[in-house]
Amino acid sequence: MDYKKYIAERLHAEGVSAEEIAALIVCPPDPAMGDYALPCFKLAKTLRRNPTEIARTLQDSFAADAVVEKAEAAGGYLNFTLCRAGMVGDILRKILSEGDRYGASDAGMGRVVCIDYSSVNIAKRFHIGHLSTTVLGAALYRIMNFLGYKAVGINHLGDYGTQFGKLISAYKRWGDREEIERQGVAALNDIYVRWHREAETHPEMEDEARAYFKKIEEKDPECLALFDWFKELTMKDVAKIYDLLDVHFDSYAGESFYSDKMAPVVEELREKGLLKESRGAQIVDLEEYGMPPCIILKKDGSSLYATRDMAAAIYRKNTYDFYKCLYVVAYQQNLHFKQFFKVLELMGKPWAKDLVHVAYGMVSLEEGAMSTRKGNVVFLEDVIDKCIEKAYAVVSEKNPDLENKEDVAKKVGVGAVIFGALYNSKIKDIVFSYDKVLNFEGETSVYVQYTCARANSVLQKAGKAEEYAVPRTVGNEEFELAKSLESFPETVLAAAEKYEPCLIARLCVDIAQKFNKFYFGCKILTAETPALKNFRLALTRATLQTLTNALALLGIGVPEKM
Numbered sequence: 001m002d003y004k005k006y007i008a009e010r011l012h013a014e015g016v017s018a019e020e021i022a023a024l025i026v027c028p029p030d031p032a033m034g035d036y037a038l039p040c041f042k043l044a045k046t047l048r049r050n051p052t053e054i055a056r057t058l059q060d061s062f063a064a065d066a067v068v069e070k071a072e073a074a075g076g077y078l079n080f081t082l083c084r085a086g087m088v089g090d091i092l093r094k095i096l097s098e099g100d101r102y103g104a105s106d107a108g109m110g111r112v113v114c115i116d117y118s119s120v121n122i123a124k125r126f127h128i129g130h131l132s133t134t135v136l137g138a139a140l141y142r143i144m145n146f147l148g149y150k151a152v153g154i155n156h157l158g159d160y161g162t163q164f165g166k167l168i169s170a171y172k173r174w175g176d177r178e179e180i181e182r183q184g185v186a187a188l189n190d191i192y193v194r195w196h197r198e199a200e201t202h203p204e205m206e207d208e209a210r211a212y213f214k215k216i217e218e219k220d221p222e223c224l225a226l227f228d229w230f231k232e233l234t235m236k237d238v239a240k241i242y243d244l245l246d247v248h249f250d251s252y253a254g255e256s257f258y259s260d261k262m263a264p265v266v267e268e269l270r271e272k273g274l275l276k277e278s279r280g281a282q283i284v285d286l287e288e289y290g291m292p293p294c295i296i297l298k299k300d301g302s303s304l305y306a307t308r309d310m311a312a313a314i315y316r317k318n319t320y321d322f323y324k325c326l327y328v329v330a331y332q333q334n335l336h337f338k339q340f341f342k343v344l345e346l347m348g349k350p351w352a353k354d355l356v357h358v359a360y361g362m363v364s365l366e367e368g369a370m371s372t373r374k375g376n377v378v379f380l381e382d383v384i385d386k387c388i389e390k391a392y393a394v395v396s397e398k399n400p401d402l403e404n405k406e407d408v409a410k411k412v413g414v415g416a417v418i419f420g421a422l423y424n425s426k427i428k429d430i431v432f433s434y435d436k437v438l439n440f441e442g443e444t445s446v447y448v449q450y451t452c453a454r455a456n457s458v459l460q461k462a463g464k465a466e467e468y469a470v471p472r473t474v475g476n477e478e479f480e481l482a483k484s485l486e487s488f489p490e491t492v493l494a495a496a497e498k499y500e501p502c503l504i505a506r507l508c509v510d511i512a513q514k515f516n517k518f519y520f521g522c523k524i525l526t527a528e529t530p531a532l533k534n535f536r537l538a539l540t541r542a543t544l545q546t547l548t549n550a551l552a553l554l555g556i557g558v559p560e561k562m
């Protein structure tokens, strides 16, 4: 229930709409002042009276009911106290009956949302730069499905370009098949680096690489087989990470998939008079829109990243008839997306407005946190492994007798990586710190998971769930916790609307904090009466359910014990 709206509709002020009043209502920082408050200062001008008077008049005309117990004027504020028992009863009933569907809805009405995320590059190791897109995209995928959309996860593989010609050239020179099979992408990377080093003094290697790339394009069996093998090796490498993070895709149609789908796009651009020649290249001029031109074909007739993205967008519209198509890609590519979205708009595609670049900031590692295997590239697998290892140490220290420590450490370690990447607004750059993400007392998934384990332990000691009733007077700790649980469904909606899974992560921490205040402030198993005990157990069960649902949306599991 939207209490702000409910209250606003019960207040009558000449010339001010209920929406305007609802927008003014706030939650006072001190619950002793009431659950909601209307500051009357902004109304003074319209109503031509002073705020104190307005508050008093509104109080006199307000009729208390089963939802709002009382309205009380205090200076320029009108404070409202909700009927706690009724409200808490509603929330508990809802959570406990809906179970793992609590927070879900059919708001999406089956509409398709394509989500382009992770989109790794072939023959490159999965590095920390692809962490955010992977976990953000996967969270949005789960959130959209939870809200009744039909999410289509697309891994737009980076599998096109002369670099693959270089790789074939390198492999033919120094490649050792068995060695590469054994070491995977790391070995491919080694020969690729070597190729670049040698090409500095042997520029003719560039021509060789171009020729090999052309052969891939022409589907020469030998080159194509090598290219497919590189792809296979890469996918084997990333599959390990996707498994750990529980990330899935419905399509792996990457850049090369569009090789034969670009010509019609170029043709359409030409027909519509949008193509212009510029120094031999074919471009779409975007000067009018304050952007550099979007290059469609290079001088030698080869396509570009943008050309393939345009073909991909058109293909996705035709194939999935999406309601929205999201691109979860770093903000460094802002211009690229703005440009090709604009070109599609100029082509007269009405759905160009449904393309959304969900941009995010950079992730770097705290100085000295890890020595990398090579240079300054930080491999994601190493980060996850190290987090699991550290989680094992932290968990063992906290609870040496814990059973299946490995499983717990995996859930905790992987959770810490995901939560660490999702906790802040996506556009912010983040500095990843092992100690920070694994802190039991911080704003972390470990803290939330530990809270769940605490709730679980209480529930296990209590045994079978009994009937409960909400007592007439609900204490502050209980009420604050219930209010926080109640905001989960609206938070999921907001996360989808703003493409901000961090809102869910933040609510998890808020609920955990409120639960711990309740846990330490109220006796649960040793409550004064059996009725009170059952009510508090119901509140504990509802907390565990809400946190489990919330963490699941982020891709984080909940260990039973910790």
Ligand code: ARG
Binding pocket: 116, 119, 120, 121, 156, 157, 158, 309, 327, 329
């Ligand atoms: N492979 C690209 C990269 O690593 C990201 C691709 C994003 N998706 C897209 N449709 N452009 O930078």
